[in-house]
Amino acid sequence: MIRLLRELQGRLREAGLPEGEALDLLALAAGLPRKALLLRLAAPPAEGVAEKAFALLKKRLSGYPLQYLLGEVEFFGLPLKVAEGVLVPRPETEGLVELALALPLPPRPRILDVGTGTGAIALALKRHLPEAEVFATEIDPKALALAQENARRLELPVSFLLAPLTGGLSGLDLVVSNPPYLPEGYKEVAPPELRFENPLALYAGEEGLAVARPLAREAAKALKPGGFLLLELAPENVHTLARELQGQGWEAEVLRDLAGRDRYLRARRPPQEAVGQEGALRGPEVP
Known part of the structure; x- marks a missing residue:
């Protein structure tokens, strides 16, 4: 999942948003707490996680607040x-x-x-x-x-x-x-x-x-x-x-x-x- 995380970070950085939000988006897409995600970054993403992550990213890039995404x-x-x-x-x-x-x-x-x-x-x-x-x-x-x-x-x-x-x-x-x-x-x-x-x-x-x-x-x-x-x-x-x-x-x-x-x-x-x-x-x- 490291490659996916880096791609999310790059897209956020290009948009002028904190790249640290990528970890939140990926954790939300994977259905995992941030700490649990960090322990699994070396593993490939489960099926559907990348799609969910990019859908969340798209919404965030539209200006939708990260806090609302996280709830x-x-x-x-x-x-x-x-x-x-x-x-x-x-x-x-x-x-x-x-x-x-x-x-x-x-x-x-x-x-x-x-x-x-x-x-x-x-x-x-x-x-x-x-x-x-x-x-x-x-x-x-x-x-x-x-x-x-x-x-x-x-x-x-x-x-x-x-x-x-x-x-x-x-x-x-x-x-x-x-x-x-x-x-x-x-x-x-x-x-x-x-x-x-x-x-x-x-x-x-x-x-x-x-x-x-x-x-x-x-x-x-x-x-x-x-x-x-x-x-x-x-x-x-x-x-x-x-x-x-x-x-x-x-x-x-x-x-x-x-x-x-x-x-x-x-x-x-x-x-x-x-x-x-x-x-x-x-x-x-x-x-």
Whole structure:
């Protein structure tokens, strides 16, 4: 199978795609885990494996995401099922989880992941903060069902809500989200992989802040005084929202991802006296 693997690698390289994906495609075609495939590379491919591998390659070269072909992606050490039309968790979002885990949260924090998609953020936080009460909202029923399936498989109890933004929750210590943040104009230059993901999870108006802005307004009511808002945004718009929140009395700062790009917004809700009486901000709490 070494010759077949090299041919797949060459085709991927010519297309500007990582040649390391060839091993994933070949393993999928052979019906074997990657490790098992590595032990059998010296053997000839079984009947039909080459045909399946080239069919998978053709689909991948069309721009179809590798994660959808595999049906699974690893996020913060968790194996998550993924499906076409639901946002694929990105490595940058793992940085958002790391920032959340570094916050000075209370011993039993109430956490909300807004726009949960596959459930990646909520499930990673529940795994590493088992004492936390974790909620997750989503407006896409397909994505919500996938997140619930991932939670069952991983045996991580998260309360999922089919609702927009904060879903009317209150008394929260942390609101975290990877909301849609790409400007609509980005569609003209977007890589082909994005065609297969839900545009509602990607694009957010002319500036890319059509979701993040109302989310911040709701977070001001949903968070306890001194609670945290943590967002992943685009380098082009994260400073804009940070300045707006600072003008509203929030403590807000922009943090960089591993590639050195301005990516994350970490903000702290103003103390009670800066935003009015707490009773006017709180809605019904979820037991």
